[in-house]
Amino acid sequence: MARTLGRLITAMVTPFDTAGEVDLERAARLAQALVASRSDGVVVNGTTGESPTLNAGERLALLESVRDALPDHAVVMGTGSYDTAATVALTREAGQRGADAALVVAPYYSKPPQEGLIAHYQAVADVGLPVIIYNIPGRCGVNVSVETQLRLAAHPGIVGTKEAAGDVEQTAAICAGAPPGFRVWSGDDSLTLPFLSVGAYGVVSVVSHVAGDAIRRMVEAFVAGDVHGAMARHHRLMPLFKGLFVSSNPIAVKAALQHIGFDAGGLRLPLVPLDDQRTRTLHTLLDSLGDLVGLSTGQAVQAGRA
Numbered sequence: 652m653a654r655t656l657g658r659l660i661t662a663m664v665t666p667f668d669t670a671g672e673v674d675l676e677r678a679a680r681l682a683q684a685l686v687a688s689r690s691d692g693v694v695v696n697g698t699t700g701e702s703p704t705l706n707a708g709e710r711l712a713l714l715e716s717v718r719d720a721l722p723d724h725a726v727v728m729g730t731g732s733y734d735t736a737a738t739v740a741l742t743r744e745a746g747q748r749g750a751d752a753a754l755v756v757a758p759y760y761s762k763p764p765q766e767g768l769i770a771h772y773q774a775v776a777d778v779g780l781p782v783i784i785y786n787i788p789g790r791c792g793v794n795v796s797v798e799t800q801l802r803l804a805a806h807p808g809i810v811g812t813k814e815a816a817g818d819v820e821q822t823a824a825i826c827a828g829a830p831p832g833f834r835v836w837s838g839d840d841s842l843t844l845p846f847l848s849v850g851a852y853g854v855v856s857v858v859s860h861v862a863g864d865a866i867r868r869m870v871e872a873f874v875a876g877d878v879h880g881a882m883a884r885h886h887r888l889m890p891l892f893k894g895l896f897v898s899s900n901p902i903a904v905k906a907a908l909q910h911i912g913f914d915a916g917g918l919r920l921p922l923v924p925l926d927d928q929r930t931r932t933l934h935t936l937l938d939s940l941g942d943l944v945g946l947s948t949g950q951a952v953q954a955g956r957a
Contacts, residue, residue, distance in 0.1 A: 657691025658853030692725025776808035826850025
């Protein structure tokens with residue numbers, strides 16, 4: 652069954668138990684709660700999921716657990732690395748284990764030229780699992796240029812891009828030049844509305860862990876032509892867009908989840924918890940936002956709201 656890669660996808664944290672091991676049961680419950688809170692689906696093993704610290708077995712077990720928990724919703728797996736052969740192999744395995752698409756970060760550390768990026772993404776897309784480009788030069792040291800992304804968009808297996816370069820002009824150029832059906836998702840919560848205004852389709856969100864319904868309503872308002880309503884919702888969400896990124900992601904969002912009642916466990920080194928002062932500030936922010944903040948923690952997925 653083909654599952655839709657919708658407008659609101661949550662880049663999901665990876666829950667850990669008290670021993671620091673991946674908590675698969677809690678991951679399944681979190682995935683269900685996110686969909687019940689109006690995400691269309693989730694990304695596992697992404698930046699927010701602490702992918703650099705997960706081993707191959709953990710990554711695939713996480714995918715299988717979340718896939719089983721969300722039979723009717725999209726599950727995207729982060730499969731990218733600086734090694735093309737390893738990325739190809741993990742992408743193939745992800746497809747065999749039920750992923751609907753692969754989110755493939757630009758190769759980091761090696762800083763390949765644009766022609767190398769093209770060859771890398773084409774090799775991964777040739778596996779046959781739909782590929783979403785993940786352009787985040789602040790982490791990777793290389794920007795996947797407009798020209799490169801438009802060349803890659805011609806590959807039938809490359810279905811979209813998560814743009815986290817923080818550049819509205821670049822995003823506008825991709826949206827203007829891409830073929831029909833190629834989707835652009837914002838990779839920065841704070842830029843979702845600006846990106847929608849130049850043609851983006853949606854967002855791969857972190858803030859939706861704690862404000863999924865509010866982000867969904869903002870996107871829906873814009874799509875329906877209610878620009879002022881979308882703008883008002885964006886303005887109300889702005890403190891969260893800042894407050895959940897006071898430290899390296901996912902440090903703050905894990906602290907926020909715990910505060911609103913979902914314990915996703917700790918972090919793996921080299922990430923460390925927020926200090927006491929920033930924790931108190933975050934708690935005050937969350938408490939001040941009232942009904943804007945929340946996570947549906949019922950066991951059953953409310954399919955009618957997704």
